Amino acid sequence: MINKKESAVVVRDLHKEFTLPQHKNSTFKQTVVNIVKQNKKVTQKVLDGVSFTVDKGDFFGIVGRNGSGKSTLLKLIAGVYTPTAGEIEINGGLTPFIELGVGFNQELTGRDNVYLNGALMGFNRKQMNEMFDEIVEFAELEQFMDQKLKNYSSGMQVRLAFSIAIKAKNEILIFDEVLAVGDEAFQRKCIDVFEKYKAEGQTVILVTHNMETVRRFCNKAVLINDGKILDIGNAQIVSDHYSRLNQDVITRSLNATNQKYNSDKSLTVTCLNVNNKIEGAFKAGEIIRLRLTYKDDPRIYAFVFNIYKRSGEHLTGFRATIDEIDNVRNTKEIIADIPARFAVGKYHVFVQKLDSTEQVIGDVFDGPEFMVTSNLVKGETVWSGLVPIEHTLYSAEKYTKD
Amino acid sequence: MKYLHSRNRAILREMVSTDFKVRYQNSVLGYMWSLLKPLFLFAILYIVFTYIIPLGKGIDHYPVYLLTGIVMWNFFVESTMIGASSIVARGDLIRKIRIPRYLVVMSSSLSALINLGLSLIVVFIFALFNGVMPTPSWLLIIPIIVELFVFAMGMSFLLSALYVKFRDITYIWEICLQAGFYATPIIYSLKSVPEQYQKWFFMNPMAQIIQDARYVIVTNTSITVWSIIHSAVAFVPFLVIAVIAVAGGLYFKRRSKYFAEDI
Numbered sequence: 001m002i003n004k005k006e007s008a009v010v011v012r013d014l015h016k017e018f019t020l021p022q023h024k025n026s027t028f029k030q031t032v033v034n035i036v037k038q039n040k041k042v043t044q045k046v047l048d049g050v051s052f053t054v055d056k057g058d059f060f061g062i063v064g065r066n067g068s069g070k071s072t073l074l075k076l077i078a079g080v081y082t083p084t085a086g087e088i089e090i091n092g093g094l095t096p097f098i099e100l101g102v103g104f105n106q107e108l109t110g111r112d113n114v115y116l117n118g119a120l121m122g123f124n125r126k127q128m129n130e131m132f133d134e135i136v137e138f139a140e141l142e143q144f145m146d147q148k149l150k151n152y153s154s155g156m157q158v159r160l161a162f163s164i165a166i167k168a169k170n171e172i173l174i175f176d177e178v179l180a181v182g183d184e185a186f187q188r189k190c191i192d193v194f195e196k197y198k199a200e201g202q203t204v205i206l207v208t209h210n211m212e213t214v215r216r217f218c219n220k221a222v223l224i225n226d227g228k229i230l231d232i233g234n235a236q237i238v239s240d241h242y243s244r245l246n247q248d249v250i251t252r253s254l255n256a257t258n259q260k261y262n263s264d265k266s267l268t269v270t271c272l273n274v275n276n277k278i279e280g281a282f283k284a285g286e287i288i289r290l291r292l293t294y295k296d297d298p299r300i301y302a303f304v305f306n307i308y309k310r311s312g313e314h315l316t317g318f319r320a321t322i323d324e325i326d327n328v329r330n331t332k333e334i335i336a337d338i339p340a341r342f343a344v345g346k347y348h349v350f351v352q353k354l355d356s357t358e359q360v361i362g363d364v365f366d367g368p369e370f371m372v373t374s375n376l377v378k379g380e381t382v383w384s385g386l387v388p389i390e391h392t393l394y395s396a397e398k399y400t401k402d
Numbered sequence: 403m404k405y406l407h408s409r410n411r412a413i414l415r416e417m418v419s420t421d422f423k424v425r426y427q428n429s430v431l432g433y434m435w436s437l438l439k440p441l442f443l444f445a446i447l448y449i450v451f452t453y454i455i456p457l458g459k460g461i462d463h464y465p466v467y468l469l470t471g472i473v474m475w476n477f478f479v480e481s482t483m484i485g486a487s488s489i490v491a492r493g494d495l496i497r498k499i500r501i502p503r504y505l506v507v508m509s510s511s512l513s514a515l516i517n518l519g520l521s522l523i524v525v526f527i528f529a530l531f532n533g534v535m536p537t538p539s540w541l542l543i544i545p546i547i548v549e550l551f552v553f554a555m556g557m558s559f560l561l562s563a564l565y566v567k568f569r570d571i572t573y574i575w576e577i578c579l580q581a582g583f584y585a586t587p588i589i590y591s592l593k594s595v596p597e598q599y600q601k602w603f604f605m606n607p608m609a610q611i612i613q614d615a616r617y618v619i620v621t622n623t624s625i626t627v628w629s630i631i632h633s634a635v636a637f638v639p640f641l642v643i644a645v646i647a648v649a650g651g652l653y654f655k656r657r658s659k660y661f662a663e664d665i
Contacts, residue, residue, distance in 0.1 A: 018663055028570045075662070079500035082659035098498045107424045119416040120499055124408040 005055040007091060008172050008203045009077060014086035016047040016072055016227075046072045048227040049086070054220070056092075056171075057201040059194075061214040061221035061235055063242045065249075069227040074098065074176055074207050092171030092203075095121055099176070101161030106150040110141060110160060113149050117164050131167050139163035166193045173197070174205045191216075211239040240373040244281040247346075247371045251280030266295040269351050269367035280368075282340040283375040290336040290349060290368075292320075301356040305336060310346035310369075315386060319354070342387045346371045413501055417509035418516070440476075440521040444469050444528060451589065461591050462621040466529045470619055471588040471612045473521045478554050478608060479579050481514035485558025486565050486572050493665040503658040507562050511555045518547070525619070534620060542618040549643065550611050556647030559654040566657065566664050586612060592625045601631050610639035 020042045046069045054060045064070040075081045077088055078096035103120045104113050114135055118128040136142055139159045141152075149157060165175075194217050197204050208214060214221055218235035223242050231241045251271075272289040273279040282288050292303060306317040320334050349367035352360050383389075426432045448465045451457055458464030488510040495501065522543070530536065565571045586608045592600055603609045604627040616624040627636050657664075 028568060080497065080662045096499065102498045103495055105420055105424060107427045108420060112420070112423065116416045116420055119409075119412040120495065120501060122409050122501075124412040125415070126408075128412075 005057070007053045007089075008056045008058065009054040009091075009094075009205065010089040011053070011073075011077070012051050012087050012089070014047050014050045014073070014076060014088065015045070015084045016069075016076060016081065017043045017045050017084045019043050046227055047076070050224070050227070050229055051086075052222050052229065052232055054172075054203065054205060056203050058203055058220050059198055059218045060203075060205045061218035061238070062205065062207045062224065063209070063211070063214060063221055063239065064224035064230075065246065068224045070207050070224045071176065073224065074174060074205070077205065078174055090172065093122070094172040094174065095168050095170040096174040097121075097165045097176065098174070100165055101157060104149060104157065104161065107148060109148055110136075110145040110152065113160070114145075114164060117161070118168070121164070121168055122170075123168065131169075135160075135163045135167045138167060162189070172203045172205065174207075176207045177209070211243055214239040214242075236374060243371060243373055247280035247369075250369065251278060264362055264365055266297065267351065267353075267365050268293045269349060269365065271349070271368040271370045279370070281371050281373055283373055284340055284344065285375055286340050288338045288340050288370060290338065292334045292336070292351060294332055294334075294353075296332060297353075297361075299355045299361055300353050301358075302354045303334065304352045304354060305367075306350045306352070307338075308348045308350065309343075309386070310348060313386065315342060315347065340372045342372060343385065344372055344374050410502060410505060413505050414509050414512065417505070418512050421509065421513045422516070436517060436520045437524055440473065440524045443472070444524065447472060457590050457594075460593070462623060463529070463532050463534050466525065466532050466534055467591075467616055467620045467624070468589065469525050469528055470616050471586075473518065473525055474550060474612050474615055475583065475586065475588050475608065476521070477514055477518040477550065480517065481511045481554040482557045482561060482575065482579070483572070484510045484514065485554070486561035486575055488558070489562040489566055489661055490569075490665055496661050496665060503661055504559070504654065507558050507654070508555065511551065511558055514554070515547075515551055529619065539618045543615060546611055546615050546618065549607075549640070552647050553607055553611070553643045556643065556650040558650070560646065560650030563650075563654040563657040563661075566661055582606070582608065585609075588612065600625065601635075604631065604636075605638055605642070607639040607643050 050069075050073060062070045062073060072081065074096070075098065076083055077090070078094070078098060080096075080098070101113075101117060103116055105116065108116065111132075114132060115125070115128050118131070119125075123131070136145055139156075139162075141156060141160055144152065144156065149160075152160070194204070194213075196202075198217055204217075206213070206218065214235050218239075220233065221235040221238035222229055223231040223238050223245070225245065230245070231238045269290060269292050270278060271280060272291055273282070274287050274289060276289070276291075290305060292305075294300065294303075300322060302319050302321040304317055304319045307315045309315055318336075320336065322334075325334055346369060348369045351365040351367050353362060353365075355361055422433070426435055429435060431438065444465075447468055451468055452465065458468065461467055485507050488506050489496065489503065492506045495506070496503065526536075526540075561571055561575055585603070586606055587595075587603060592603060592609075592613065595603065604613075610627045613624055613626045617626050627639060
């Protein structure tokens, strides 16, 4: 039984160009000057042939680096911009939240602002009357509704704006970086709401830089790069692709600037793949090769490699004693191969030099960063947490016999 | 279609009411100012033009005659000036949501229209005090106001769309309005103009509107386009309004797709 899903948003071969005059013709004098000079207007292609379909019930993520065109795409879907070419088909009511609290007026009461914002979001008076109590209750601002907005704290304003956004019921909802604002408690609330949307099969289109959010909620995602679709489909795969893309950029810029600002020039530490190419992103299970080169220094007895998670947890530290490793070939180079068998995320390598009395020589060396992405194909991640831990399993009978 | 309609009505209602709520914020008398402002303006004009510069000699009920002109003209100035900058002023909305752009201009015209209504109430009160007898012809002010509203809104559409690209427009328009104030028989009477030039004044729709308004409210001695031109030329002011309204509307419609990126 093939039950073809109904589509909510269909984007077909969408193009968007912006005209960028060298100097914006804001006055007649400038216009005249520009006409006389025959200044050529520069057009900037922001979207270059983007097509995709969002089905009803999809939690659809749009990801991409800054300037990739994803916000433009969102504004086109929201109807704020007009496409240069291509078309967008929208089946059902659509409410975009490109910004929370659009049109909020500081001089109006909370109540008036709810109705104003609601009207601007496309709800009529009757619909707003029906939603009003729920909105106020969710925002926990019952006593403040007749006070002017300017007397609200910024947190209260955000709460009110957000409550309108999430109580607004429409067939398709669009959110742009909503989770980026607000404190932890607020973000927690957003997450709860998204969970609810997901459970209810609400169609949501979400633009975010936060891959955790994409992995957690989205079933489909599209990765936009330079106005084109770089990847589309399963949200896990797309978000990993995005993370790798970012890591490539970081790796490139690190190579360009010759590592970080280490005062210690006697060391270099690079992160390689098994083909000895510089690499910043590894799929779970792949080999991470750390290469350390150093200038000869009789004081050095050993190096310590410390790997930290970006969030700060010290994942592991291990040492390499020179005499055991490098005394034969004397290349002043140490290789450490580590299987990427730890949690998906970003990591940072630090290296210390130790003398024979186990004292640290000089400063801690700020080494390369790398990231580990999931490996769905191989199903490497059959454990949870930071690292898999060695364990022995017995059946209960065997244990009692012993 | 009905749904769209109620949505747009809700937007208009909220924008206009916001405008009014915000306008008299922190003032003790609040909404009273909507009536007090024209009242004091009239008092000043009355003193100036009856005692200091008596331009109105020989005109019946000159104070009411003057006020009618001022009120109609002020509406035109207020609605076109605010209308012209309305799209740019609400750039925050235009860039973030997809409300029909014409609602922004319309809401500013409607705010001005409400003010006109309040001012006219004051005019009627003045008229009664001045001994003008209310007649059924007062009701004819309604189609005249409709005409004026269409003119002001058409102009606002044109100006607001131009203003997005050319920020000089408001300055130019301000000068045009200054000139228009003297080109229109507002403080003076057309009777003081040589007869052969009178018909040229009526090529300006505002002259036709103000003189007609005076005719229906104040005195049927007021010269109107109908009383001096007895041919199809009398419809020129209406044609001017129609052309501006259609051109303004079409230009606005064409440009409005790009407001979000041009502002």
